[in-house]
Amino acid sequence: MNDIGEFTLMVALATALYGTVAYVMSARGNRIDLYLSADKIPLITWACVMISSIALWKALFTNDFSLQYVYAYSNIELDYFYKFSSFWGGQKGSLLFWTLLLSTYTLVVHFQNRKKSLIVVPYAMAVLLGVTVFFLFLLNFSTNPFERIPLPPADGRGLNPLLQNYWMVIHPPTLYLGYVGFTVPFAYAMAGLITKSLDDSWIRLTRKWTVVSWFFLCMGNLFGASWAYVELGWGGYWAWDPVENAAFMPLIIATAYLHSVMIQEKKDMMKVWNMSLVLLTFVMTIFGTFITRSGLIQSVHTFDEATLGYYFLGFLFFIIAVCSVMIVWRLPLLKSKNELDSFLSREASFLFNNLLLLGIGFATFWGTIFPIISEAVRGIKITVGPPFYNQVNVPIGLALLALIGIGPVIAWRRATWSNLKKNFHKPVAVALVGGAVLYPILPLSNRSEIYTFIAFILCMFVTSSILLEFFKGTMARSQSHEETTVGALGSMIWHNKRRYGGYVVHIGVVMIYAGIAASQSYGTHIEKRMKIGDTIEISDYMLRYEKIAAVQATSVKTRIIAQLAVEKDGRRIWTARPEKEFYKGQTQPVSEVDVRSTLASDLYVILADFSEDDSATIKVYYNPMVSWLWMGGWVIALGTMVCAWPDRLEQRRRLERLKRQEIVFSPAQE
Amino acid sequence: MSFIHFIELLLIAGIMVAVGIPLFGKLPKTRPFSEVDPVEEAFKHLLVRKEEVLLAIKELEADLQTDKVSNEDYESLRNKLEGEAMAILEKIDTLEKDKRKSGKSSAKNLLLA
Numbered sequence: 001m002n003d004i005g006e007f008t009l010m011v012a013l014a015t016a017l018y019g020t021v022a023y024v025m026s027a028r029g030n031r032i033d034l035y036l037s038a039d040k041i042p043l044i045t046w047a048c049v050m051i052s053s054i055a056l057w058k059a060l061f062t063n064d065f066s067l068q069y070v071y072a073y074s075n076i077e078l079d080y081f082y083k084f085s086s087f088w089g090g091q092k093g094s095l096l097f098w099t100l101l102l103s104t105y106t107l108v109v110h111f112q113n114r115k116k117s118l119i120v121v122p123y124a125m126a127v128l129l130g131v132t133v134f135f136l137f138l139l140n141f142s143t144n145p146f147e148r149i150p151l152p153p154a155d156g157r158g159l160n161p162l163l164q165n166y167w168m169v170i171h172p173p174t175l176y177l178g179y180v181g182f183t184v185p186f187a188y189a190m191a192g193l194i195t196k197s198l199d200d201s202w203i204r205l206t207r208k209w210t211v212v213s214w215f216f217l218c219m220g221n222l223f224g225a226s227w228a229y230v231e232l233g234w235g236g237y238w239a240w241d242p243v244e245n246a247a248f249m250p251l252i253i254a255t256a257y258l259h260s261v262m263i264q265e266k267k268d269m270m271k272v273w274n275m276s277l278v279l280l281t282f283v284m285t286i287f288g289t290f291i292t293r294s295g296l297i298q299s300v301h302t303f304d305e306a307t308l309g310y311y312f313l314g315f316l317f318f319i320i321a322v323c324s325v326m327i328v329w330r331l332p333l334l335k336s337k338n339e340l341d342s343f344l345s346r347e348a349s350f351l352f353n354n355l356l357l358l359g360i361g362f363a364t365f366w367g368t369i370f371p372i373i374s375e376a377v378r379g380i381k382i383t384v385g386p387p388f389y390n391q392v393n394v395p396i397g398l399a400l401l402a403l404i405g406i407g408p409v410i411a412w413r414r415a416t417w418s419n420l421k422k423n424f425h426k427p428v429a430v431a432l433v434g435g436a437v438l439y440p441i442l443p444l445s446n447r448s449e450i451y452t453f454i455a456f457i458l459c460m461f462v463t464s465s466i467l468l469e470f471f472k473g474t475m476a477r478s479q480s481h482e483e484t485t486v487g488a489l490g491s492m493i494w495h496n497k498r499r500y501g502g503y504v505v506h507i508g509v510v511m512i513y514a515g516i517a518a519s520q521s522y523g524t525h526i527e528k529r530m531k532i533g534d535t536i537e538i539s540d541y542m543l544r545y546e547k548i549a550a551v552q553a554t555s556v557k558t559r560i561i562a563q564l565a566v567e568k569d570g571r572r573i574w575t576a577r578p579e580k581e582f583y584k585g586q587t588q589p590v591s592e593v594d595v596r597s598t599l600a601s602d603l604y605v606i607l608a609d610f611s612e613d614d615s616a617t618i619k620v621y622y623n624p625m626v627s628w629l630w631m632g633g634w635v636i637a638l639g640t641m642v643c644a645w646p647d648r649l650e651q652r653r654r655l656e657r658l659k660r661q662e663i664v665f666s667p668a669q670e
Numbered sequence: 671m672s673f674i675h676f677i678e679l680l681l682i683a684g685i686m687v688a689v690g691i692p693l694f695g696k697l698p699k700t701r702p703f704s705e706v707d708p709v710e711e712a713f714k715h716l717l718v719r720k721e722e723v724l725l726a727i728k729e730l731e732a733d734l735q736t737d738k739v740s741n742e743d744y745e746s747l748r749n750k751l752e753g754e755a756m757a758i759l760e761k762i763d764t765l766e767k768d769k770r771k772s773g774k775s776s777a778k779n780l781l782l783a
Contacts, residue, residue: 003674008681015685027703035702036692044685119703199715266722341747411738412729413747419740469736476735 002067005055006146009096012048012103013136015041019129027122027195035122042110042125045132046103053100056093056145060086066152069093069145075156077556078164085169086159091293091308092145094172098289099135101173101180106132109184120202123191124184131183134315138308158556161583161590167227171220175247178217179285182250184209186282189275193326198271198333203261206278208644214258215640217251222633233591233606235525235621237629238516240389245368246288249361254281256357259350266412267347269336272327273354279323284361286316291368342414349407356400363392394451398458401513404506405462408469426468431461448521455517459510466503466510473500493642501642508635515628519602525621532614539622541603542567543576548614556584559592562607562616566596578607578618602626709769716762723755 019041026034056069060083065071073086073093088094106128113121139145162168185206192202224247225237238244257277263270290312327334340347367384374382409423435457442456443449470489478488493500528536530545537543546563553559559579566574579592596603604621727748734744 004677007678011681011685015689018689030701030703032698032700032702033692037689039692040688044688122703197711199711200718201714266726268719268722409738411733411743412726414743415738416740416743419738419743422737472736473732476732480735 001055001058002064002146002148005052005059006144008048008051008055009136009139009144009146012045012052012099013133013140015048016045016103016129016132016136019045020126020133023122023126023129027119027126038122038125039110039114041129042103042107045129046107049096049100049103049136052145053087053096056096057084057087060084063156064152065154065156066148067145068147068149071149071153071156073156073159075158075556077554078156078159081166081169082159082164085163085172088172088176089159089163089168092139092143092147094176095135095139095143096145097173098176098180099132099139101176102128102132102135102183105180105184109187118197118201119195120188120191120197120205123194124187127187127190128183131187138311142308142311157585158583161581161586162231165227165231167223167230171223171227174216174223175220178213178215178220179247179250179288181209181213181216182254182281182285184213185278189278190323190326193275193330196330196333198275198330200265200268203264203274207261210254210258210261210278211640211644214251214254215637215644217247217254218636219633221247221251222629226630229626230593230595231590233593235523235604235606235619235623237626240364240367240384240386242368242371243288243292245364246284246291249364249368250281250284250288252357252361252364253277253284256354256361257281259357260354263347263350267336267338267340269338269340271334271336272331275327275334279319279327283316283319283323286312286319290316344410344415344417344420346407346410346412346415349403349410353400353403353407356396356403359396360393360400363396364389367392390448397513398451398454401455401458401462401510404509405458405465408503409465423468424465427461427465430464431457434460443522452517452521455513459514459517462510463507466506469503470500497642497645497647501639501645504639504642505636506639508632508637508639511628511632511635515625515632518625518628519623523621523623525619527608527617527619529615529617536618536620538603538620539601540568541620541622543605543618543620545616545618548610548616553581558582560589560607560610562610562618564605564618566603574603576603576605578605580607580610597627599627600624709765713762713765713769716758716765720755720758720762723751723758727751727755 019038022034022038022041025031026038056067058064059067059070060074061080063070063074063076069090069092073090074083078086086093088097106125109128110125113124188202188206192198221244224244228239228244229237254277257274260270260277261274264274290309293308293312340351342348367388370384371382374380405427409427410420435453438453438456442453444453470492473492474485474489477483477492478485481488481491483491524538526536526538528534530536532545532547535542535544544565544567546565548560548562551559551561559581561577561579564576564578565572566576574596576594576596578594580589581592582589591606591608594605602621602623604623606619606621607616608619609617730739730744730747730751733739734741739747
């Protein structure tokens with residue numbers, strides 16, 4: 001099966017290469033023979049990559065240590081669950097997984113458009129297959145997952161214990177689904193530039209792809225934060241690590257695009273801007289991959305054998321050059337005659353939102369590459385840590401949060417101060433009352449706490465402004481359509497899925513802001529060397545160290561489990577069991593934290609160290625409102641589902657347009 | 671020849687046949703893609719713009735109902751949007767008539783004008 005897997009990888013490269021060329025030639029020469037021939041390629045390439053993937057999975061499940069990859073990332077004792085996920089645990093497998101997703105997306109785009117005679121389709125397919133060629137080239141000639149070991153060992157080295165966590169089964173595929181998904185809007189944008197089809201059609205073709213990819217990237221970031229929180233054992237979930245930043249930057253730019261594209265749809269302007277954002281989002285996904293796989297930076301997220309830097313750097317420069325040339329070349333077609341009606345309008349608020357998002361994106365980019373530039377230019381290794389990002393991104397983030405609240409209550413096209421006052425007074429009143437209530441309760445002794453106080457006020461402002469929008473809309477509909485309140489709310493959302501789904505997403509974002517603000521400012525921690533019976537106090541909790549025990553979990557894993565009784569108001573409410581896990585062949589043990597999570601706070605207990613006399617060093621974090629982050633993620637998921645739900649009205653409009661177009665432009669009339 | 675080699679050979683042959691048949695078989699001489707016609711593109715764009723302007727009028731009404739715009743702004747913006755809609759509809763009608771009458775060339779002139 002390994003031979004077959006390696007062989008199909010090579011065949012996939014050949015077919016993808018042929019497909020790229022054949023699609024372009026079929027479009028340029030308008031040749032049916034070449035098009036029908038190329039039309040088979042997406043399915044063949046996908047099937048070949050799928051066979052290779054199955055071969056690698058089979059090798060992992062059957063402990064075939066003749067493969068270097070299986071030896072490096074699996075062993076006999078590894079749970080099947082993690083054998084499955086070790087497919088993307090290493091560089092080679094993760095690249096194969098990336099290629100599998102890309103070829104699957106390409107196949108879906110192919111099936112979506114195979115009956116359409118749009119000239120952009122073959123070019124978009126060529127771009128998708130072209131990107132696939134790059135990844136297949138790497139898999140075949142630089143990082144082959146089917147590389148053999150001449151004398152296969154009896155057992156493997158096993159998967160990095162940090163990756164043996166359920167979040168690592170979910171987090172990378174979700175992130176990759178987002179990363180890879182942005183190749184589709186990129187392909188359509190390039191096809192639009194090539195064919196001069198630069199009206200709204202490419203935006204409409206890619207709208208759902210963008211929303212879905214954005215969603216996966218957003219959830220991928222959140223799942224990654226969850227993994228860091230429960231597995232890395234430092235009490236936090238985000239450290240502005242370069243690889244975290246690499247996944248964050250495309251998300252930020254795609255968010256800017258999702259907002260600014262609405263201005264293009266409504267006002268037929270900002271075409272250059274939107275085109276640039278789509279292309280930049282894809283560039284950032286490749287930049288993220290370059291960061292992870294170049295070996296230039298050290299991170300818990302980078303791959304051990306990060307040697308692909310030059311390939312990705314070359315690819316990155318190639319894409320940037322092509323995109324720049326294409327935009328400059330088509331600039332006359334992308335220019336817009338329209339202008340904003342007023343700077344006091346929702347369009348203008350979207351424009352500011354874009355500037356702020358790009359500000360965050362640029363600050364994050366600069367912080368990420370500065371150590372690399374510093375080392376290359378001056379030979380000095382500098383670390384850019386959380387203080388830099390917090391100093392720059394927190395104020396911008398707060399301004400952005402304010403805009404989320406301003407957006408719903410400001411009119412499209414033009415608003416006036418008197419109407420703004422009328423619409424703002426309720427959300428502002430809610431925020432001020434909330435602020436007045438919080439003021440005596442919350443500490444305001446440093447900048448971070450002041451920012452958090454402002455964030456809470458803004459969260460209340462945004463939430464009330466969104467809820468007010470739902471309320472007003474429902475009431476207006478209820479009166480004009482003579483519907484019940486519940487019926488009016490339902491039909492209002494149903495007929496404006498994008499708008500109200502977007503508001504639900506914003507509620508989720510507000511929850512995330514609240515969670516970050518509270519946990520970053522009001523969290524406390526304590527570390528203590530404890531003997532059996534000792535107690536430790538944090539916030540309202542008292543933890544009593546009861547015992548410690550060693551358990552041989554499997555033949556390769558030993559667990560040292562400490563037990564602490566957690567009391568609140570003199571009543572036992574929970575038993576914390578933090579662990580240290582020792583894996584055979586690994587020098588460092590892994591901490592398995594124990595977390596009691598409630599809406600108000602998390603109690604996060606770590607077994608930092610232990611001795612033979614049963615004493616142990618226990619570290620306890622009290623993290624307020626961390627669960628709001630994860631709940632915010634689910635609310636975002638709900639909102640995205642509403643946004644991406646198939647819109648019959650839009651489909652009907654599209655069909656009517658096509659019908660009319662056909663009547664006017666049918667060949668019979670020529 | 672081993673079984674694996676046989677399978678590999680079979681795979682290549684299958685792919686060659688699937689990809690090659692359209693290249694060497696008899697096919698009707700049709701053109702798979704309609705060329706990008708600037709007039710058609712403009713027509714398509716106008717249809718989309720028409721929908722967007724009508725949608726904007728609806729949104730403006732909703733903004734009035736929810737007190738986001740004043741009556742004066744509503745009136746002036748509505749007049750502006752209706753003017754835009756009328757201009758678009760006129761262009762669409764002229765383009766349709768012109769296309770039916772004399773084909774692309776004069777329609778192109780209209781667009782250029």
